[in-house]
Amino acid sequence: MPECQNLAGCSFFNDRMANMPVTAEMIKRKICKGDNTVCARYMVSKAVGKEHVPANLIPNQLERVEEIIAAVKEAENS
Incomplete structure (x- = not known):
């Protein structure tokens, strides 16, 4: 599988976890x-x-995905 198309702008890939290389x-x-x-x-x-x-x-916080998506959709419908 090729690299993620979001790599260039991904804050995790470019900035996060410097203390845990x-x-x-x-x-x-x-x-x-x-x-x-x-x-x-x-x-x-x-x-x-x-x-x-x-x-x-x-990236591995899959348990948060549904919560985030639901919150965004709820805010858009308000």
């Missing part, structure tokens, strides 16, 4: 440069747009 590199290799369809950031981006991806969302 080994963990960050493992996530980047497995998800960002591997199967980005299992990336929480990618899922939110595809569902409701890049502008709604929280800066603190880590």
